[in-house]
Amino acid sequence: MAETPVTPNNTDTPKGLVLAVLAYVIWGFLPLYMKAMEHIGPIEVVAHRVIWSVPVAGLLLVALGRTGDLKAALRNPKMLGMAALTAALISVNWAIYVWAISSGHALDAALGYYMNPLFSIALGAILLREPLTRTQLVAVGLAASGVLVLVFQAGSLPWAALGLMVSWGFYAFFKRSLPIGPNQGFLLEVLILLIPALAYVTWLGASGTGHFGAAASDTLLLAGAGIVTAVPLLIYANGAKLVRLSTMGILQYIAPTMIFITAITLFGEHIDQARMIAFPLIWSGLVVYSIPMIRQIRSQA
Numbered sequence: 001m002a003e004t005p006v007t008p009n010n011t012d013t014p015k016g017l018v019l020a021v022l023a024y025v026i027w028g029f030l031p032l033y034m035k036a037m038e039h040i041g042p043i044e045v046v047a048h049r050v051i052w053s054v055p056v057a058g059l060l061l062v063a064l065g066r067t068g069d070l071k072a073a074l075r076n077p078k079m080l081g082m083a084a085l086t087a088a089l090i091s092v093n094w095a096i097y098v099w100a101i102s103s104g105h106a107l108d109a110a111l112g113y114y115m116n117p118l119f120s121i122a123l124g125a126i127l128l129r130e131p132l133t134r135t136q137l138v139a140v141g142l143a144a145s146g147v148l149v150l151v152f153q154a155g156s157l158p159w160a161a162l163g164l165m166v167s168w169g170f171y172a173f174f175k176r177s178l179p180i181g182p183n184q185g186f187l188l189e190v191l192i193l194l195i196p197a198l199a200y201v202t203w204l205g206a207s208g209t210g211h212f213g214a215a216a217s218d219t220l221l222l223a224g225a226g227i228v229t230a231v232p233l234l235i236y237a238n239g240a241k242l243v244r245l246s247t248m249g250i251l252q253y254i255a256p257t258m259i260f261i262t263a264i265t266l267f268g269e270h271i272d273q274a275r276m277i278a279f280p281l282i283w284s285g286l287v288v289y290s291i292p293m294i295r296q297i298r299s300q301a
Contacts, residue, residue, distance in 0.1 A: 016242025020251050023236035028258025031101045033228050037221050038102035040211045044204060046094045047197040050190050052226020057187040060234060069139040069184045086175050087189040100160045106263035112164030114258040114282050118143040119169045120222030120291060135288055142285030146278035182237030249293045
């Protein structure tokens with residue numbers, strides 16, 4: 001999933017809506033792909049997501065004729081440092097997500113992405129000193145109450161959900177300060193991660209514990225991981241320019257809702273009593289959070 005950039009013309013275009021919805025739907029189906037690789041370690045999957053994203057994103061930049069921006073970024077130490085930080089955060093997010101899906105915690109993945117917009121509000125208030133409206137305070141409070149219910153019931157924090165929420169929230173926060181286009185920025189991030197990813201995959205191959213090349217099905221799945229990683233991110237990045245920020249705020253619930261449904265209906269994950277309380281609390285927070293955006297969409301329609 002990706003951060004929401006500001007829409008230049010503040011209008012919803014049909015093309016933008018199609019691209020944005022398509023990206024979220026692909027993300028919603030992503031657990032099915034990751035579940036097929038549940039026998040492969042999360043770090044190995046992430047390494048291949050990085051490796052095979054490079055040619056996909058690289059070919060797009062060549063087609064768009066925007067390779068000059070990337071070359072300039074590679075010569076800028078400050079930009080490289082910022083991109084290294086966002087690359088580290090997105091790799092952590094990917095690793096937690098792959099582990100959650102493969103280990104039977106897809107509901108926690110949905111929970112983490114449901115909480116993300118409310119975490120972003122809190123992050124803005126703490127780090128940017130953005131004042132919280134009464135509506136936002138209520139929304140964040142409801143989400144926090146849901147987390148507390150899970151803590152009291154399980155006796156521990158829902159680490160996977162919180163890890164996804166925090167890593168993606170900080171990724172989106174720092175990504176806003178990266179002065180480069182979304183397509184170029186994504187390629188820069190995976191290029192930074194490419195060397196450690198190649199080193200890890202090479203080590204796995206040398207030790208005989210790697211899955212790439214061991215079986216045709218695993219090889220195809222790992223190679224395809226780059227496509228299912230890069231394509232929705234690039235579709236989203238281009239679609240988000242053509243719709244309003246408030247519209248993207250509503251559409252972002254498509255993916256976690258699909259993950260939630262998949263976890264229950266296809267993966268057979270159980271909704272215990274704590275989740276039966278926590279999820280409605282967080283959903284209520286999202287409804288409260290969305291009301292101003294819905295009003296804005298209706299007033300600007």
